[in-house]
Amino acid sequence: MAATEEGAIRAEARQREDARRDPRLDWWRDAKFGLFIHWGLYAVPAGTWKGQQIPGIGEWIMYRARIPVREYEQLAKQFNPMNFDAAEWVSLAKRAGQKYLCITAKHHDGFCMFDSKVTDYDIVDATSFGRDPMKELAAECQHQGIKLCFYYSQTQDWHHPGGDGNNWDYDESKKDFDGYIEHYVKPQVRELLTNYGLIGMIWFDTPRRITYQQSKELVDLVHELQPGCLVNGRIGNALGDYAEARDNRIPDALVGEDWEVPATINDTWGFKSYDHNWKSTEDLIRKLVDIASKGGNYLLNVGPTAEGVIPQPSVERLPAMGAWLETNGEAVYGTRPGPLLGLEWCRSTARPGRLYLHVFDWPQGGELRVPGIQEDVAGAYLLSDGADATLPVSREGDAVIVKGPASAPDPIASVVVLRTEA
Ligand code: H79
Numbered sequence: 029m030a031a032t033e034e035g036a037i038r039a040e041a042r043q044r045e046d047a048r049r050d051p052r053l054d055w056w057r058d059a060k061f062g063l064f065i066h067w068g069l070y071a072v073p074a075g076t077w078k079g080q081q082i083p084g085i086g087e088w089i090m091y092r093a094r095i096p097v098r099e100y101e102q103l104a105k106q107f108n109p110m111n112f113d114a115a116e117w118v119s120l121a122k123r124a125g126q127k128y129l130c131i132t133a134k135h136h137d138g139f140c141m142f143d144s145k146v147t148d149y150d151i152v153d154a155t156s157f158g159r160d161p162m163k164e165l166a167a168e169c170q171h172q173g174i175k176l177c178f179y180y181s182q183t184q185d186w187h188h189p190g191g192d193g194n195n196w197d198y199d200e201s202k203k204d205f206d207g208y209i210e211h212y213v214k215p216q217v218r219e220l221l222t223n224y225g226l227i228g229m230i231w232f233d234t235p236r237r238i239t240y241q242q243s244k245e246l247v248d249l250v251h252e253l254q255p256g257c258l259v260n261g262r263i264g265n266a267l268g269d270y271a272e273a274r275d276n277r278i279p280d281a282l283v284g285e286d287w288e289v290p291a292t293i294n295d296t297w298g299f300k301s302y303d304h305n306w307k308s309t310e311d312l313i314r315k316l317v318d319i320a321s322k323g324g325n326y327l328l329n330v331g332p333t334a335e336g337v338i339p340q341p342s343v344e345r346l347p348a349m350g351a352w353l354e355t356n357g358e359a360v361y362g363t364r365p366g367p368l369l370g371l372e373w374c375r376s377t378a379r380p381g382r383l384y385l386h387v388f389d390w391p392q393g394g395e396l397r398v399p400g401i402q403e404d405v406a407g408a409y410l411l412s413d414g415a416d417a418t419l420p421v422s423r424e425g426d427a428v429i430v431k432g433p434a435s436a437p438d439p440i441a442s443v444v445v446l447r448t449e450a
Contacts, residue, residue, distance in 0.1 A: 052256055053269060053286055055175065056228070058362040059127035060320050061353075062177070063346075064290055064329035065117070066132050066297035067161075069103040069139045071334040075300030086331060087298030090137045090186055094196045097187055100137065104154035112157075112336030114164035118172045120330075120338065124346035125353035127361075129169060130177035130231050130327060133162060133220055135298070138187025143223075146215045149187055166224040175228030178220050182213050182246065182263070183236045192236050209242050214249060221253040229257060235264025243267045260288070278319055282365055288325040291315070293342050299331040306341040309348040310440045316349065316360065317386045317441055321375035323365045352440060355412050359384035359443045368400055375441075383446040384411070390436030396444065399427045403448040411443035419444070 070087045077093040084092050090100050121129050134140050140150035142162040147153075152160050162178070169176040185191025189198050190208030221227055230250055235243065243265040250257050261268035270286035273279055278289055293312065294303045307315075312328070319326045330342040353360060359377055366376025366383055373389035374396075383405075385398060408421040408430045420431040428446065436442055 050269070053258060056128070056258060056270070056325065057286060060325055060360050061124070061126045061316060062128040062130060062325065062327045063121040063124065063126045064130050064297075064327045065332065066135065066329055067332045068132055068135050068137060068141055068298060069100070069107055070135070070137060070298040071332065072103045072106050074334070075296070075302060081302065085298065086296040086300040086303070087135050087137065091193065097194070097197045101149070101187070104139065105156070107151070107155045107334055108157045109334060109336030112161055114161065114168040117338065118165065118168040118174055120343065120346055121174055122172055123350045125350040125357060126174070126328075128175040128177055128228050129165070130179055130229070131162070131165060133178040133180050134185070134216065135179070136181045136184040136186055136193060136234070138185040138191060140216070142220065144216055144219055146212060162224055170225060176224065177229040177231055178227060179231040179233065180217065180220065181234070182209070182232045183238050184234050188212060205237060209238070214246070217246060217249055218253060221250060221257060227254055227257050229260060231260045232263040235262055238264045240265040273324065278315060279322060279324070282322050282369065283324060287323065288327055289319060290327045290329065292329045293345060297329050297331055299333050299339065306345070309345050312345055313349055313352050313440050314388055317375050320360050320363060320377050321365055321368070321386070352438070356441070356443045359386065359411055359445070367402065368398065374398065381447065381449060383448050385444040385446065387436070387442045387444060390432070390442060394432040394434045396430040396432055397427050398430070401426060401428045401446070403446070405446045406449045407447040409445050410437055411445050412437055415445070421446070
């Protein structure tokens with residue numbers, strides 16, 4: 029991922045316009061905000077194994093506690109998420125203002141959360157639950173107008189003898205990784221793109237030892253089965269449709285290509301019963317704005333329990349984000365990065381004829397001095413008040429001065445719209 033120095037930003041922005049032309053990504057570029065769901069057998073131990081709290085991210089418990097395959101497999105017998113309700117999950121994403129939903133079809137532990145014909149190690153064959161939640165989510169996403177996407181761990185598979193990552197059950201030097209890709213990963217990717225309707229993207233992760241040829245063949249397979257289906261950057265070998273930032277790492281500066289950041293609300297992806305370190309709604313909204321101002325997408329995670337319940341702190345925060353977006357979505361969805369950089373108190377997004385200032389810290393007295401705006405400004409108003417309630421606006425050099433109300437219209441982020449008639 030290319031981050032850029034402030035001085036090169038304008039030239040960079042022009043280049044980006046050229047690079048950002050593939051119309052297959054248009055829906056995703058406009059979407060800005062998606063729901064990530066990490067759900068699997070790791071929700072059963074929920075961070076605790078044999079009485080010990082296992083440090084780190086919850087879905088890594090098998091690895092961190094070196095749980096033998098034969099023992100970990102037994103968790104399937106306890107997995108019976110009777111409270112799973114696809115309509116509720118999709119509706120949560122809707123109310124949050126999220127436009128796509130990406131769920132773990134298979135994580136590194138290898139357990140398949142979909143009905144697969146190439147293994148019995150899946151939710152339909154190995155649990156008493158016996159339903160295919162991906163089928164139910166596919167129907168609901170279609171019904172509620174959300175793009176369904178699948179996370180699929182293509183390289184690490186701690187259950188399959190050929191998969192990468194498990195060196196406590198299997199001898200790494202004897203692994204048939206190529207056979208695993210050929211006879212397991214490819215047929216499963218085919219299943220995911222054949223049995224669940226139109227899929228927005230396949231979200232691969234931790235490319236590790238996958239070769240260029242293998243990444244290429246997977247990308248080609250995805251595009252052959254569903255030409256519109258996107259592939260994220262972690263397919264490996266720089267073959268994705270867009271770049272993935274590191275987990276929970278928002279780049280400091282504008283990024284000159286399509287990108288996304290996957291992120292947690294607390295400190296784990298898969299459910300952990302004792303992780304209560306929840307980010308505030310204010311923090312989450314400002315992160316979304318910050319990401320949009322740098323041209324990225326925010327893929328924000330929830331980790332449902334083994335009963336199929338999304339933790340209450342997530343259920344509270346997501347619709348609160350949606351409420352802010354209900355008023356201010358025009359300044360997020362479908363926007364491009366704005367011209368401002370490096371200001372603590374303000375971010376900017378833009379679309380033709382509009383520049384949006386997202387003010388985090390409202391100045392005392394309400395006079396906003398915004399440096400670094402080259403565009404001619406024809407008028408200003410608060411997005412929450414509408415275009416008819418104009419605010420006085422003037423200019424001093426490259427600074428635009430807007431006289432707003434004395435106190436912050438929105439304590440989290442107030443959006444001031446500048447009309448920039450070209
Ligand atoms: O799916 C989520 C993570 O499980 C996955 N990416 C997000 C979206 C991911 N895979 N690998 N990593 C993240 C890097 C993980 C590193 C660590 Fe560890 C796992 C740090 C602690 C546990 C490996 C094992 C390094 C130290 C112990």
